[in-house]
Amino acid sequence: MPAIDPDLIPADLFPVIDALCATGAQLSAVIARGPLGQSLGAGVGENSDGDQQKALDVMADEMFEAALKPAGVRHYASEEQEVVLTLDAAGPYALAIDPLDGSSNIDVNVTIGTIFSIFDAVADPTASFLRPASEQIAAGYIAYGPQTLLAVTFGAGTLLYVLDPETGRFVLASEAMVLPVAAKEYSINASNRRHWTAPVLAYVEECEAGETGAKGKTMNFRWVGSLVAETHRILTRGGTFLYPSDARKGYEKGRLRMVYEVAPMAFLVEQAGGQATDGKTPILSLQAGALHERCPLVFGSAEEVARIAALHG
């Protein structure tokens, strides 16, 4: 029994998407038990990006790696692994994954997720991922929240599936998500304000001025701390998200990683009619120079992303 309704999934990619969904359903059950099961939020080490690894980060990575091995994935690049792993030397795909996104929210019962990006594999493992984001053939996220759901694109719109807990199967909920062109909400880690560049500060000040400023309308502020949760909210009802470069050491390119966070979210958002840039340049025209490289990310409602680009001159 497949873990997802197969009708709209390209047949050659189906084994990969099915393996992701089967593992997502298992993880969802582990996450739902929280403290009744094994310890999920305990610190267990540090990854190559300097992030603290929690037990669930490592467990999710191991589960996806094992499930994707027989699914046609040749190269596996994970946030939690320093180098690309070869899972099946004959497999056609290169898959990048953030196995568990939003790990600071594990212990507080707030939405967390999994993000993935798929390319056609080329011979060199790392070179398979250091390509323009526009060469992705699929991208998606699984959100573990009040509902467990999958948003996925194969380059022909963004599809939404919801996990039916009664059957353990992801069922189609929308064939074409539409990200509203206008926004009423913005998201940025406001505690970093003192480090921001002038264009980012100018945009936030416009939002804060609300109906008394250039926008002429109130803008609400939201920050969850899980990229998957912010992206799902914005895909559903519009808004903007910024994780810009800032003046902190190590944040010259923001916080988010190009290969397994920025590129897949940009593909999903653009396929739903939104836009994604690094502040100015479309993410889909950019490529990472190294596997764990970061990239500033601005995405959301087209009008707002264009306004932010204009402020960047």
Ligand code: AHG
């Ligand atoms: P991860 O848990 O995979 O390391 O990703 C965390 C990311 C992202 O989910 C979120 O948008 C951002 O980091 C939160 O950043 P702050 O720590 O600045 O809030």
Ligand code: MN
């Ligand atoms: Mn991390």
Ligand code: MN
């Ligand atoms: Mn992440």
Ligand code: MN
């Ligand atoms: Mn992660």
